Amino acid sequence: MRCLAIALLAACASAPLNESIDRSAILRVMSAAADWQLAHPSKHPPYDWTQAPFWIALNVFAPLSSDPQRYLAAVRRNGEENRWRPGLRPLCADDHAITQSYFLLHRVEKNPAMIEPALQMFDAVIRYPFDESLEFENWEKTWRQWTWCDALFMSPPALAMATRATGDRRYLDFMNRMWWKTTDYLYDKQEHLYYRDSRFFGTKIFWSRGNGWVLAGLARVLMEMPSDYPDRPRYVALFREMASRIVTLQSSDGYWRSNLLDPTALPLPETSGTAFYVYALAWGVNEGLLDRRAYEPAIRQGWAALVRAVHPDGMLGYVQRIGDQPGDTSASGTEIYGVGAFILAGTEVYRFTSAPSSPSSLW
Template identity: 35%
Template sequence: MNKVFLIIVICLGLSACKVSQKTLAIDRNATEDAMLKALKWQEANPIMAKSPTDWTNGVYYTGVSKAHQSTNDRTYADALKSMAIKNDWKPWERFYHADDIIISYSYLYLNSIGEPGVKLEPTVNIIKDHLYKPHEWKNAQKEGNEPEEKNILWWWCDALFMAPPVIVSYAQQTNDITLLKEMDKYYAETYKLLYDKEEHLFARDTRFLWRGNANDKKEGNGKKVFWARGNGWVLGGLALLLNDLPKNYSNRPFYENLFKEMSQKIKSIQHEDGLWRTSLLYPESYNHGEVSGSGLYTFALAWGINNGLLSKAEYQPAVLKAWNAMLACQQGSGKVGWVQNIGADPGPATADSWQNYGTGAFLLAGSEVLKL
């Protein structure tokens, strides 16, 4: 039986998950069992923000895809196939919005493993339309509470998880490098707009940029606002993107360097209990761990180790500490708690707060921890 040494974790009452310094050996089966329980609970308790093909389900089923890839357990593939058939293999309705594309990652995964009956035409159409079709969205037209400076396609950092991995997956399966070049252009726009080169973190959107005026948003300690899940979207998205990006692709060094730079920062601000706080630079604002952001970081850091971009000696202790803390936030039913609700900035979570994307992040993390 394969075993790795992990940090034992306990969850005390309604407090956030705590880590003791005692170590025990936990086998692969325990991780696989936790992942499968999470899947079964989530399948029995479906939830989505707006549609079965919205971004919340898209993130969840991305986690299911990676769980199947790591375990080869048909239960995950069956869940993916059932979802895809119910959705008639379609993404959601807004071709111009990155959030509506991520569900197609699951369809492309099923295609990559040779699952019979896959229908990719809707996915192909939304990818091509998203990248090339004119729309007023690309001309700074706003909807609802969006920032005034929405003047690029991917104007919020979450988008870097929602669209680029799908584009790269499809480009890899079709050997279409022109799609990668178009992705590079849009990714560079987001990087230039939102990446803080001093903190090595992304602002969620332009509302959180510092421009030296009195209206700049600040945390209670005077620092910039950097949202855990927002940066988790970026770092987790980079791991997915790099996994399928050709090794000899001309712009790959940019993505690798960004991944390593962000990874170093994220590891440096991990809390002693293993989980990250929703406000990365003002952890005391909500002084408890949060699973969706932490899950995305755990997935990304473990992926970096497994693919030779991060030092195993340096990063594995952080990954194992985080994964054990996440296990302690899973209830006996399989439900994964301590997930911040849908939002765009730091906020609270509780032992009973959950979302399907939190389960997806849990499965993503487990899928790479297994490979350690």
Template identity: 40%
Template sequence: MKKIVVTIIAIAALFSVSIAQTQETQKLFEDSYIKKTMKTALDWQLHHPKHKLYDWTNGAFYAGVFAAYETLDDKNIYNAIEAMGEANRWKPGPRLHHADDHVICQTYIDMYRVSGERKMIRPFIETLDEFMATPYETGGIRKITWWWCDALFMAPPAFVKLGITLDEEKYLKLSDKLWKETYDLLYDQEEHLYARDVNYKLDEPGIEPRTEANGEKIFWSRGNGWVMGGLVRVLEELPADWPTRDFYIQNYKEMAARVASLQQEDGLWRASLLDPESYPGGEASGSGFFTYALAWGINNGILDKGKYLPVVEKAWIGLNSLIQPDGRVGWVQPIGADPRKNFSADSWEVYGTGAFLLAGSEVIKLDE
């Protein structure tokens, strides 16, 4: 009899733990919790600035900051973005053709759409017109203008946003042309992922093949996260009847299916997508961008909710496990051109916070 009582008590204890865990998980999806966590992460990052304000790192961060402004409807966030723009004099970075120096302009355009102040977009209009009038000099691995996959988050959404805002198709057509060049150069039709650049393509003449320890091709989580983020930000802007929209939809759906299949048990993705065993621990920035992009697809009726909602929910739970007690987004892979292993709970970067804020801005809409 005593053994039976002990067994019953043990089962009851396990059941209580299970209920508590379920309640804790459900809390992660409550609007109040998502908003509070976004605000805490945002406040921490704003108090720990890094890099030049026009830098690509901050371009990704402020994309998330503006998403947080829309989600939280907080005038203080708007003021923080405006202060950044004023400090930059609303200019892109100094490199004319470099996509990294255009990403901050996504936020300038978003701000212009709110305020109507032309000064917020005038420098970017001037830059793009000069861009179009100035031939790009190729050489080495720079075979095309956007020769690395991250560029597809940096520049195309800015180009397309400007074109839609000004009703100028020339900017949309330019983005289409340059994206297709990158697609033709770097997209792997078998894996449905983008190589970081030609150095990671096994079939590129004159390039010494690089593979992971398990013999698989090298596909960087964050690099492909940037691409998926770029895809949804372009699709969010393009008119339904735009001639190339179906191309982006197809590319997005292929990548979404492949990325979902590579999610790990903890809900996160590893720094290297095809060799997770060599890269233990989930990586915040790549995982954040994947969560953002997949949730956006559900919210906009492009991805099947029954198939992808469990992926996004698992990912959001995983992302929240990376938030440190002070609000810092930890486990962010540092700056680099390939998968890295040297990051931990103490590792942070502004783009990791940007990715988290973007993810939260779409996860909160899942039940709308």
């Protein structure tokens, strides 16, 4: 297995899209990945959680690209196809994720129709008690709570965006209550990592993409949270604590393996978790929350590893397929959420490689 992994990595390393971290190369490889995905539409429903990272990423990438309107038009078409609606299950965090792309486009185009369905849904959601146990049981009950760590990417940033769009703190306050309920339940305070859900308690199995969802979601919440929000320091402290642990689990080739504490169990690269970590760490440095000298090697090595997984035609490989625990990958394995995570990482690495600047303004 190790020989196969080395051979496959060598094959990817020979691709023209090399591991350079110069700014033009970053833009070029992001464009290649975005264009490949647009030319090969995902078969998942357009409102599905799997789609959300890609459409979020296109919003962020568009102003950096050579053709912003083309990418924003693609985001708009997806929203119009959905009629700007979230997913089909109002109480399920997964079905909130796509609305993040609507809120981002609304900031550019100021069309209230883009966010009205999301706000209507959230108005109903925040009235629901959410007072059940977080034990992972049957699927119907499980979806009514944030019982799985991925949920911390799917819903919290969208709720924070709702507050930013309307000025109504109820959405953010609800998110805050739910975030810490899930964190108190799933976060291992010794390992500084999240269990995917209660089925893994006692196993010390920590899933790379699951923790990637959390760290990226945490960064995205902080992007949207007002600077004077009372609990903001708790989120910053958690972000720093997780980041300091994650950086120690990176493999020497720049990837984070699917099983964070047992990388040899699944030795092939895994790009979706790696991309979420690079995204969050680079954002943390860019915002002054993480020390540049301490985290720069991990960011650079992680980005170089990600670029090595991009095929000559722009397809991102080594994306673990849909799952709920560590799993294997392949050079030809791709998914739209992995491409979205990769482009998000690229946008922050692009900022990272520019001259150090002031953190983005907080409203």
